[in-house]
Amino acid sequence: MHVSSGRWLYGLLLALTTALLWGILPIKLKEVLRVLDPITVTWFRLLGAGLLLLVWLTLSRRLPRFAALGRKGRWLLLLAIAGMVANYVLYLVGLNLLSPGTTQLVIQMAPILFLIASLFVFRESFSRAQGIGLGILLLGFGLFFNQRLHELLTSLTAYTSGVLIVLLAAFLWTFYGLAQKQLLTVWNSLQVMMVIYLACALLLTPWARPLQALQLSPVQGWLLLACCLNTLVAYGAFAEALAHWEASRVSATLSITPLVTFVAVAVSASLWPAHVQPEQINWLAYGGALLVVLGSALTALGPSLLAGWRARKARQLAQL
Numbered sequence: 001m002h003v004s005s006g007r008w009l010y011g012l013l014l015a016l017t018t019a020l021l022w023g024i025l026p027i028k029l030k031e032v033l034r035v036l037d038p039i040t041v042t043w044f045r046l047l048g049a050g051l052l053l054l055v056w057l058t059l060s061r062r063l064p065r066f067a068a069l070g071r072k073g074r075w076l077l078l079l080a081i082a083g084m085v086a087n088y089v090l091y092l093v094g095l096n097l098l099s100p101g102t103t104q105l106v107i108q109m110a111p112i113l114f115l116i117a118s119l120f121v122f123r124e125s126f127s128r129a130q131g132i133g134l135g136i137l138l139l140g141f142g143l144f145f146n147q148r149l150h151e152l153l154t155s156l157t158a159y160t161s162g163v164l165i166v167l168l169a170a171f172l173w174t175f176y177g178l179a180q181k182q183l184l185t186v187w188n189s190l191q192v193m194m195v196i197y198l199a200c201a202l203l204l205t206p207w208a209r210p211l212q213a214l215q216l217s218p219v220q221g222w223l224l225l226a227c228c229l230n231t232l233v234a235y236g237a238f239a240e241a242l243a244h245w246e247a248s249r250v251s252a253t254l255s256i257t258p259l260v261t262f263v264a265v266a267v268s269a270s271l272w273p274a275h276v277q278p279e280q281i282n283w284l285a286y287g288g289a290l291l292v293v294l295g296s297a298l299t300a301l302g303p304s305l306l307a308g309w310r311a312r313k314a315r316q317l318a319q320l
Contacts, residue, residue: 011245014237015253021234023260026100027268028223029092031275035220036212038092043201043208048228050197057194064191073186076179083176085200090169097162101279104261105144105289106163108296110170114177115299121178130299137295143288189239255296258289
């Protein structure tokens, strides 16, 4: 079993770096999507990150051995590839219909759905604190959509379609997450991601239109490059954070990602109003976003909070 190094401050900084990179990602993607279609953007991101990992693993002589997978491992790899490519493409399709902040908040359902799926697949436990966190999260979503709740429940507008598509992206990500968790027993994280990235890029190649990139402005070209590097650097910081800090605390830190997006959108809209539109939501919706973040963090920290409470209880009983 993996034990963190105990360098919690370093782990916190890495987790915050990941949250920052993931938080600003939809703003950059939104601008690139003005020219490129979702499949082509995804193809560039996955191919760029996959090739960089291929170079690194080749130079370090750590390329994965497919023979070690076995028949079951190959099926899990196919499941992970399908889940990853569907998640990436559908996320961008939803982002085309929604604002960056709304998209980032809705995709927060991905780790929650993964947690629920883990209860059945891996027989993991679900504490009372996690149940409370899930309830707070759902309440937060209700408040966030207060202005458009009737629209979401009664009509299939572009906004409703966008929310449903991002929810589907979050749901399909759970298949990738479950499969990757098992693949990590055979390969390390970099090997898994290299194979999945390159396989997904190969799968999308017939539908990708890379020549569209010639129509990008210089700024949009740099943003596309930043999106490709974001895919690799953010994940690398995330993986390194897990090496130095408990997974529950890293996950709780990453739950602030939607807030990073909302702040980044507000700042970007004031600096570049021609490119970034401000969020059209009221203060009640912002309060709902805060509750979603709080609920996500509590759901992630639930097991460690329960363990800490039991340890304190045991010490109190021992002192009697």
